[in-house]
Amino acid sequence: MKSSALILLLVAMPAWAQPATRAEVSAQRAAIEQRFAREQAECEQRFSVAACLDDLRQRRHDALAPLVRREHELAAEERHQRAEAQAQRVRERELAAAQDEGQRRERVVPAHASSTPASQPVRARSPEQVAQARQQAEQKADAESARRRERARERELRQQQRLATHAAKEKNRTKPLAAPLPLPGASAASKPD
Numbered sequence: 001m002k003s004s005a006l007i008l009l010l011v012a013m014p015a016w017a018q019p020a021t022r023a024e025v026s027a028q029r030a031a032i033e034q035r036f037a038r039e040q041a042e043c044e045q046r047f048s049v050a051a052c053l054d055d056l057r058q059r060r061h062d063a064l065a066p067l068v069r070r071e072h073e074l075a076a077e078e079r080h081q082r083a084e085a086q087a088q089r090v091r092e093r094e095l096a097a098a099q100d101e102g103q104r105r106e107r108v109v110p111a112h113a114s115s116t117p118a119s120q121p122v123r124a125r126s127p128e129q130v131a132q133a134r135q136q137a138e139q140k141a142d143a144e145s146a147r148r149r150e151r152a153r154e155r156e157l158r159q160q161q162r163l164a165t166h167a168a169k170e171k172n173r174t175k176p177l178a179a180p181l182p183l184p185g186a187s188a189a190s191k192p193d
Helices: 003-009 022-043 049-110 126-172 186-188
Strands: none
Touching: 022 049
16 A cells, blocks of 8 residues: 555645656656556455456546646647747748848849840851751651661560460460350350240
C-alpha cells in the first residue's frame, strides 16, 4: 500500500509542480505504469481479483489524468510555437519578396530609358544567316528521320528472328497439337428437339 500513497501524492500534485517537458511527463508516466503493474500482480494473487483490478484501474486512471492533461497542454503549446514560427517565416518571405520586387522594378525602369524592352525592334538576321539556319534545321531533321528508320528496321529484324525461332520450335515439336474445340453453335444444332 506504500505505492498507492505515492500515487495519491502524484495525483494531488499542485499545478506548479507539473512536469515542464515531454520527457518529464513520460518519465512520470513510466513510473506510474510500473507501480500499477506491480499492484496488478499483487491483485492477481488475491481471492477477489476482479474487484481489486477494477479499483486498480480507477486509481490508475486518476493518477494518469493530470499527466494526460499536461501532455495535451504541452502539445498545444508546441503547435502554437510551430504556428508562430511558420507565420514568422511567411512574414520574412513576404518582406524579402517585396524588397526583391522593388529592386527589380528599379532595374527594369531606369530613369533615362523612356521605352520598354518590348517596344524595341528585334535584331533582323541577314538572308544568308536565315538560309544557313534553315539548312542546319533540315540536316538535323534528315539525320533524325534516318535514325528513326534505322531503329524501326532493327526492330523489324528482331521481330522476324523471334518469329523464325518460334516457327522452328513448333516444327520440332514432338507432341501433336490438341484437337480444336467444337464450335458452340454446332453442338446445339446436332441435338434433336
